Amino acid sequence: MQVSxxxxxxxxxxxxxxxxxxxxxxxxxxxFKTLAREVKVDGxxxxxxxxxxxxxxxxxxxxxxxxxxxxQSTYFEALQKQELVPAxxxxxxxxxxxxxxxxxxxxxxxxxxxxxxVGQLQIARPSATVSESDVDNMIEKxxxxxxxxxxxxxxxxxxxxxxxxxxxxxEGENFTDGKVENYKVExxxxxxxxxxxxxxxxxxxxxxxxxSITFPEKYNSEKLAGKAAEFEIEMIKIEEPVLPExxxxxxxxxGVEAGDVVxxxxxxxxxxxxxxxxxxxxxxxxxxxxxxxxxxxxxxxxALIDQEIQSMMQPYAERAKKxxxxxxxxxxxxxxxxxxxxRRVALGLILGEIIQxxxxxxxxxxxxxxxxxxxxxxxxxxxxxNWYYADKNRLNDVQQMVLEDQAVDWVVSQAxxxxxxxxxxxxxxxx
Numbered sequence: 001m002q003v004s005x006x007x008x009x010x011x012x013x014x015x016x017x018x019x020x021x022x023x024x025x026x027x028x029x030x031x032f033k034t035l036a037r038e039v040k041v042d043g044x045x046x047x048x049x050x051x052x053x054x055x056x057x058x059x060x061x062x063x064x065x066x067x068x069x070x071x072q073s074t075y076f077e078a079l080q081k082q083e084l085v086p087a088x089x090x091x092x093x094x095x096x097x098x099x100x101x102x103x104x105x106x107x108x109x110x111x112x113x114x115x116x117x118v119g120q121l122q123i124a125r126p127s128a129t130v131s132e133s134d135v136d137n138m139i140e141k142x143x144x145x146x147x148x149x150x151x152x153x154x155x156x157x158x159x160x161x162x163x164x165x166x167x168x169x170x171e172g173e174n175f176t177d178g179k180v181e182n183y184k185v186e187x188x189x190x191x192x193x194x195x196x197x198x199x200x201x202x203x204x205x206x207x208x209x210x211x212s213i214t215f216p217e218k219y220n221s222e223k224l225a226g227k228a229a230e231f232e233i234e235m236i237k238i239e240e241p242v243l244p245e246x247x248x249x250x251x252x253x254x255g256v257e258a259g260d261v262v263x264x265x266x267x268x269x270x271x272x273x274x275x276x277x278x279x280x281x282x283x284x285x286x287x288x289x290x291x292x293x294x295x296x297x298x299x300x301x302x303a304l305i306d307q308e309i310q311s312m313m314q315p316y317a318e319r320a321k322k323x324x325x326x327x328x329x330x331x332x333x334x335x336x337x338x339x340x341x342x343r344r345v346a347l348g349l350i351l352g353e354i355i356q357x358x359x360x361x362x363x364x365x366x367x368x369x370x371x372x373x374x375x376x377x378x379x380x381x382x383x384x385x386n387w388y389y390a391d392k393n394r395l396n397d398v399q400q401m402v403l404e405d406q407a408v409d410w411v412v413s414q415a416x417x418x419x420x421x422x423x424x425x426x427x428x429x430x431x
Contacts, residue, residue: 001017001018001019001020001023001074001077001078002017002018003015003016003017003018003078003081003082004016005082005084008106010111010299011087011108011109011110011111011299011301012106012107012108013084013086013106013107013108013109014104014105014106015078015079015082015084015104015105015106015107016095016102016103016104016105017074017075017078017102017103017104017105018097018100018101018102019070019074019100019101019102020100021099021100021101023070023100024063024066024067024070024100024101027066027069027070028062028063028066031062031065031066032051032054032055032058032062033051035054035058035062036049036050036051036054039054039057039058041053041057067094067101067103070101071092071094071103075090075092075105078105084109085109085110086107086108086109087107087108087109087110087301087303087304088107088108088301088302088303088304088306088307089107089303090105090106090107091105091106091107092104092105092106093106107303108301108302108303108304109301110301110349111298111299111300111301111349113296113298113349113350113353114296114297115296115353115354115357117295117296118292118296118354118411118414118415119414119415119416120295120415120416121288121291121292121295121411121414121415121416122291122415122416122418123284123287123288123291123411123412123415123416123417123418124287124417124418124419124420125284125287125412125417125418125419125420126280126283126284126287126419126420126421126422126426126427127280127419127420127421127422128276128279128280128421128422128423128424128426128427129276129424130269130272130273130276130424131424134272134423134424134425135265135268135269135272137425138268138272139246139264139265139268142254142268143243143244143246143250144241144243146243146244146250146253147241147242147243147244148241148242148244149161149239149240149241149242150239150240150241150242151237151238151239152238152239152240153205153238154204154238155201155202155203155204155238156187156200156201156202156203156204156235156238157187157201157202158187158188158201159186159187159188159240159241160186160187160238160239160240160241161184161185161186161187161238161239161240161241162184162185162187162200162203162235162236162237162238162239163182163183163184163185163236163237163238163239164183164185164200164233164234164235164236165179165180165181165182165183165233165234165236166179166180166183166231166232166233166234167179167180167231167232168229168230168231168232169229169230170215170224170227170228170229170230171227175223175224175229182236185197185200187200187201193213193215193216193219194213194216195213196213196231199211199213199231199233200233200235203235204235204238205235205236205237205238206234206235207234207235208232208233208234208235209232209233209235210230210231210232210233211230211231211233212228212229212230212231213228213229213231214226214227214228214229215227215228215229218336221331222331222333223331246261246264248260251263251264254267254268255267272424274376275428276424276427276428278373279427279428280427281405283422283427284408284412285405285408288408288411288412288415289347289408291411291415292347292350292351292411293343293346293347293350296350298346298349298350300342300345300346300349301345304345304349305338305341305342305345308337308341308342308344308345309334309337309338309341312337312340312341313327313332313337316330316332351404351407351408354407354410354411355403355406355407358410360403360406360407360410362399362402362403362406363402363406366402366405366406367395367398367399367402370398370401370402371384371385371388371389371398372385
């Protein structure tokens, strides 16, 4: 076997593999002899078909089978011989040759990554505490989650839940399939496209209104993205929110059996502090990832970006399947995923280099600690811990997360880190 490699771009390689004719013929002869014992041909007893006839009948098929097997058996051997590690799947094409067999494999390789600049990275490490006003805000959110609605006869205002009939037209085409009836919208809930909910303020029951709005440029329907639309709405019902009292019944519903406000506030604060620890960790990790992506120079293999885009599109494919549609019917543009996919791939390669170069091994104690922390919010934590350790795939997911965290810790230990104090909401609102 002869192997030659041509560098066609920074990451692209064109590998030509040539296999002597003697090897091809030997494998074909072996296959012909096997076929001669197996095939049935009119006029010949089983096992007595002449090899010459088998070659005439099955020559092309046998050659295709043999060359296919040769590709399978020699491709990875050729890669090892050339000390190449492909990124993604190769494109393999047989070459025209009178004798023997030759094929060309085109693929990308992994980029070389320099970590020399990691020590110069500027990273801000956040710190925060849970204040009493933060607890007040959280309790208010919990009350909002339990709110009910009460009919009112006044005009609509921010915070109300309204029931409307509406229809929409863009470029002369109705895109709401006629009129949508009895649709509930919470004004200020950011349920509709920007500007729509503002138009629902100040209307009485029975009022009608026509208004124009432009869809966002990145709207999930390519047909409507960036387009102007005219809506007609009719106000059917107006309801105002009613928040529950902060009484024993409300408090006990959140698992505080004492039922008093002091115990409830202490329980809420304890939960917030646990969430804050994870939130600060995530915020620091994001800062590290941003710094790595912006400062570590890397050429990202297109094959890996394509694979990541396919992975990111999988939930949409499953959703389309449930709707009895094809993924193509959703008309999802590639650039909707490309930027994020490129970032994910680049960071994965950079972290992989950090782990390899520094021989970072999974810390089993940290894995156990992470699993126990995740289990704390369940009624029977030990059962949850056992559930993770009972399945290799579940445990592997946590191990990989911990390994990534260990790589982040290494970056923090090397970089120029400054501490900054931030508010609880600054940490948690973007989680």
